[in-house]
Each structure stands twice: as C-alpha cells, then as structure tokens.
Amino acid sequence: MRDLFRNHVGTRGRGLFQGLTDAPQTSYKRFRRRLVCRERSSSNPPAVSTPLTTGWRCGSGFELDTVRQRLQLDSPPSFKDRGSAEQRDLQEFLTEASKERNGMKTPTVMPEEIPHDVIISCPSDKNVTQQGWIWRAAAQEDDDEQRTGREQKGFKQRKSDLLPFTVLNQTSVKRLAAPSLRNDFYTDVLDCSCNGMVALALGSTVHLWNSETQVGMGNLGPSPQSVPRHQQSVSCLRWSRDGRTLCIGIKSGEIVLWDVERRQKTRHVSSHSSEVGAVSWKQQLLSSASVLGWIHHFDPRAPGPLIGAALQTERVCSLQWSPAEDQLASGSTGGLLHIWDDDISGEASSKKPVLTMKQPTAVKAMAWCPWRGNTIATGGGWKDGKLRIWDTNAGTCVTAVTTDSQICSLQWAEQKRHVVTGHGLPHHQVTCWTWESDSLRSVQQFKGHSRRVLHLAMNPDHSQIFSAGADNVFHIWDIECL
Incomplete structure (x- = not known):
C-alpha cells in the first residue's frame, strides 16, 4: 500500500x-x-x-486457498451432487469393510478416498488418543452443616456455579440443577437406562445420576489434552437396551461408546463429517444419523464397524428402532416421517423407505408405542402443535389432537398407558395423555419449567418423568397417582 x-x-x-x-x-x-x-x-x-x-x-495461488477448499468440503453438498459417483464410492468402501470383517487383506484406504460423511476410525487410531474421553468421579457434596452455615450467613450461590443435579428445592416436585444445558431444539441429550441410570449431557460432559438413590455417580467427557471442548459438544446420546453401554454422539461427527460398569471407553468411531443428530440401538448393532441426511449402521464388535448406509434428502432430527426391531423410523426437518425395513446391510443407493408420511413441521419429537406394534407417535413444532398417532401398516394418521403449543419431546409411559409430551411456548408444561378408542385426552399437566421442555425420559417402572428444560432445570414428576 x-x-x-x-x-x-x-x-x-x-x-x-x-x-x-x-x-x-x-x-x-x-x-x-x-x-x-x-x-x-x-x-x-x-x-x-x-x-x-x-x-x-485472491488468486488461486493465495496461501489461504486450502482453507477455502476445506470449507467447501465441510459444507453440506447439494443433493444433486450426491449422484451415482458418491454412491459407487460408498459401495466400494462397504465392500472393502466386508472383506476386512471376513479376514481378507484389503488395501489401505486413505482419508481422501473415503466418500463424504463416511470416515471410520478404529480404537487404535492416533486420532482416538488425541480425542480421548476420561471418567471423573462425582464431586463430594458439602454436608448439611456446612450448607446450613452458609445459608445462615446469607450466602447465595449463583446459578452458573451450581453443580449438575444439585437439589434446588425439597418440595413434592423435585427440582435439580442442569447448568450449561444447550438450548437447542434438535439435540437429544437425556436418557434413562433400564437400570435407572440417568445420562444428561451438559455441553461436552455427560453426567450420570442414579434415579433410585438420587446420587450423582460422576461424569465423562473429553480429556484436557483433546481438541477444544466446543468441538466435542454432545448432540445426542442413548443407552443400549441392556443398560451397559452408553452411545454418545458428538457435534464434530464422532461417536463414543462407553462401558459404564467398567468406566472405560470401548469404541471411538469417526463416522460422520457433520453433527450426529440421533442414535438408536438394534440389539448389539447401532444406527446413527447426521444433519446431512446420512443414516449409518454399525457393528461395534467388528474391526470395520460400518455394515450399511441409507440417505434421506433432508436433515435427520430423530431416529428410533421399533420395539420389535423390525422397523426403523427417521424424522426430517421438512416434516417427513420415513419408515425403513430391518435390512440394514448394503449401500445407500439400494435403500429406500418402505413408507413415508408427512406432517407440516419437523419430526423431532417421536416415539414408538411399546404395547401396540406398528404404531408411532409424533409431535409438531410451534407452527403445528399437534400430537399424532400413526399406523405404519396403513401409512395413515389414526388420531390427532391440537395442543396449541410446540412439542419438543415425547415419551410413552408403558405401565400407565400414557403418552407424555414436553412443550415449549406458551406454557412450557409436561402433559400426560391417555389413548383410548383412537382418541387422545389430556389427563394431567405438570408446570414448573420457565422455558421450553427440551428433553424427557422415564424411570424403569414408568412411575416418574424426568424433564430437562432450557431454563437449566431438571424436574422429577411423580405419576403414580394417575
């Protein structure tokens, strides 16, 4: 100049x-x-x-040109670009993975040869060591005398300083702290195992809390030597059906499998090149979905875990196997509810949903009915606000009811035969519905959240509802009286 x-x-x-x-x-x-x-x-x-x-x-020889090219690679490609070439690459990759599982020698696959959104790394990779997760025991709580002494001195703890699952009150409706909970409609970071262990992700750390003893067990998250924590933010999680393994989906596209009993990581898979939107178990197999529309199926026990893939044309915001594990439901941001069969092996080009149903808004809140096969419930967003029950055999909506509120989360209470919904504006309530003679009726509402109820979970005997809201509060609702 x-x-x-x-x-x-x-x-x-x-x-x-x-x-x-x-x-x-x-x-x-x-x-x-x-x-x-x-x-x-x-x-x-x-x-x-x-x-x-x-x-x-800048010209093509500018020194930051590689950064620009990397940004183009990481950006979601148009679906016109996801043609036969990418599907052919995926088919070849799956063929090589199948050979590896069968003990055959295969050539080394370089990262640039792997198709977009299909990157697999085994536990022995250097990348896993750099991004390792560690277990931390629960912090020792102050005893009652110390807490009482602080209260007598007028000490008031700030909300941001509260530890996860700190008791906020001792009334009939229990309120616990959930600081740093992401206010993101498309996350799914709360689940309760068949053993009553609650997993709640706060940022990049997953906290475990025993719902029977109501004691925090500890937390697991990235080690201090790993990549920046904001890149390791948890976007979804799900317990295996036997309650032994916790699957954690990360914003960076990785999946971590954690053995809670042994307190150690069993697998670290770098599968998606975009955020993991949802995960679901099929016995020992695992299905995951990304925001680019990819659905991957894994066998965590195999050296080459990827065994199949599917692709839908919009972001996957919910994914769940049916109780009989013969159908897989995936919901999209465009309001499409896809039903897939149980044949999960093979390439994406050969996979098409057997049924597609549509609602006006994103299919985020979704759950299969545990006691009635081929039945699934979905909740509509704030422009829709309807709770719907679908028959996946006929592909029709059996019944629907207007809630006049955004439905952020949905669960079935099998023992009580209820549908439970968590809502956003205007009341931020938790509602229990009965479903009789193909009609839905509200039987009770739980109010206490000051912002939208993002996540719901049930304890093993379905006598309690756990809700986590954007107000950074975790509620325990007792439904035994219903």
Missing part, C-alpha cells in the same frame, strides 16, 4: 489514480481512504499495471 502511495505521488495521479488532482499534497491515510472508497464504489477493474486483483479477491 505504501509503495502504491509513493508511486501515486511520483506520477501525480496517472493510471489507476486519475482524478486525485491533489496527489503531491495527499497524506498516506487520506490516500488509503480514497483508494478504498474508490475501489468499493467503482465497478471498473483495476488497471493492468497494478498488483491488485478484481474485486479484492
């Missing part, structure tokens, strides 16, 4: 700087300001003799 200024002063406004008649008296700051203004306001390209490129854009 200063060289251009000296050139401009010496030539008295020739070439690019014609019109600046006071060139000999122009200061450097004034010269720079006029140059910028002139370049922004003029549509003419710079003179050929100048080193500046048109519109201030």
Whole structure:
C-alpha cells in the first residue's frame, strides 16, 4: 500500500489514480481512504499495471486457498451432487469393510478416498488418543452443616456455579440443577437406562445420576489434552437396551461408546463429517444419523464397524428402532416421517423407505408405542402443535389432537398407558395423555419449567418423568397417582 502511495505521488495521479488532482499534497491515510472508497464504489477493474486483483479477491495461488477448499468440503453438498459417483464410492468402501470383517487383506484406504460423511476410525487410531474421553468421579457434596452455615450467613450461590443435579428445592416436585444445558431444539441429550441410570449431557460432559438413590455417580467427557471442548459438544446420546453401554454422539461427527460398569471407553468411531443428530440401538448393532441426511449402521464388535448406509434428502432430527426391531423410523426437518425395513446391510443407493408420511413441521419429537406394534407417535413444532398417532401398516394418521403449543419431546409411559409430551411456548408444561378408542385426552399437566421442555425420559417402572428444560432445570414428576 505504501509503495502504491509513493508511486501515486511520483506520477501525480496517472493510471489507476486519475482524478486525485491533489496527489503531491495527499497524506498516506487520506490516500488509503480514497483508494478504498474508490475501489468499493467503482465497478471498473483495476488497471493492468497494478498488483491488485478484481474485486479484492485472491488468486488461486493465495496461501489461504486450502482453507477455502476445506470449507467447501465441510459444507453440506447439494443433493444433486450426491449422484451415482458418491454412491459407487460408498459401495466400494462397504465392500472393502466386508472383506476386512471376513479376514481378507484389503488395501489401505486413505482419508481422501473415503466418500463424504463416511470416515471410520478404529480404537487404535492416533486420532482416538488425541480425542480421548476420561471418567471423573462425582464431586463430594458439602454436608448439611456446612450448607446450613452458609445459608445462615446469607450466602447465595449463583446459578452458573451450581453443580449438575444439585437439589434446588425439597418440595413434592423435585427440582435439580442442569447448568450449561444447550438450548437447542434438535439435540437429544437425556436418557434413562433400564437400570435407572440417568445420562444428561451438559455441553461436552455427560453426567450420570442414579434415579433410585438420587446420587450423582460422576461424569465423562473429553480429556484436557483433546481438541477444544466446543468441538466435542454432545448432540445426542442413548443407552443400549441392556443398560451397559452408553452411545454418545458428538457435534464434530464422532461417536463414543462407553462401558459404564467398567468406566472405560470401548469404541471411538469417526463416522460422520457433520453433527450426529440421533442414535438408536438394534440389539448389539447401532444406527446413527447426521444433519446431512446420512443414516449409518454399525457393528461395534467388528474391526470395520460400518455394515450399511441409507440417505434421506433432508436433515435427520430423530431416529428410533421399533420395539420389535423390525422397523426403523427417521424424522426430517421438512416434516417427513420415513419408515425403513430391518435390512440394514448394503449401500445407500439400494435403500429406500418402505413408507413415508408427512406432517407440516419437523419430526423431532417421536416415539414408538411399546404395547401396540406398528404404531408411532409424533409431535409438531410451534407452527403445528399437534400430537399424532400413526399406523405404519396403513401409512395413515389414526388420531390427532391440537395442543396449541410446540412439542419438543415425547415419551410413552408403558405401565400407565400414557403418552407424555414436553412443550415449549406458551406454557412450557409436561402433559400426560391417555389413548383410548383412537382418541387422545389430556389427563394431567405438570408446570414448573420457565422455558421450553427440551428433553424427557422415564424411570424403569414408568412411575416418574424426568424433564430437562432450557431454563437449566431438571424436574422429577411423580405419576403414580394417575
């Protein structure tokens, strides 16, 4: 810039700087300001003799060009670009993975050869060591005397300083702290195992809490030596059906499998190149979905875990296997509810949903009915607000009821034969519904959240509802009286 200024002063406004008649008296700051203004306001390209490129854009040899190319790779591709070439690459990759599982030698697959959104890493990879997760025991709580002493001195703990599952009150409706809970409609970070162990993800850390003893067991999360914690933020989690393994989906596209009894990581799979939107178990097999529409099926016990894939045309925001494990439901942001069969092996091009149903808003809140096969419930967003019951055999909506509220989460209470919904505006309540004679009727509402109820879970005997809201509060609701 200063060289251009000296050139401009010496030539008295020739070439690019014609019109600046006071060139000999122009200061450097004034010269720079006029140059910028002139370049922004003029549509003419710079003179050929100048080193500046048109519109201030860098040429292909610019040193940050690789960053620009990486950004294009990481951006969601248009679905027109997901043609036969990518499907052929995926088929070849699945073939190689199948050979590896059968003990056959296969050539080394380089990262650039792996199709977009299909990147598998085994536990022995260096990448796993750099992004390792560790177990931390529960912090020791202050005893009652210390807590009472602080209260007598007028000590008030800030909300941001509260530990997860800290008791906020001792009334009939129990309120616990859930600090740093992501206010994200498309996350699914609360689940309760068949053993009564509650897993709640707060940022990049998953906290475990025993619902029977109501004691925090500890937490697990990235080690201090791993990549920045904001890249390890948990987007979804799900317990295996036997309650032994916790599957954790991460915003960066990775999946962590954790053996809670042994307190150690059993698998670290870098599968998706985008955020993991939902996960679901089929016995020992695992299905995961990304925001780019990919659905991957894994066998965590195999050296090459990927065994199949499918692709839908919109972001997957919910994913769940039916109780009989013969149907897989996936919900999209465009309001499509896809039903897939149980044949999960093979490439994406050969996989098509056997049934597709549509509602006006995203299918985020979704759950299969435990006692009635081929029946699934979905909740509508704030522009819809309807609770629907679908028959997946006929592909029709059996019944629907207007809730006049956004439905953020949904669960079935099998023992009570209820549908439980968590709502956003305007009341932020938890509602229990009975379903009799193909009609839905509200039987009770639980109010206490000040912001939308993002997540719901049930204890093993379905006598309690656990809810986590955007107000950073975890509620325990007792439904034994219903």
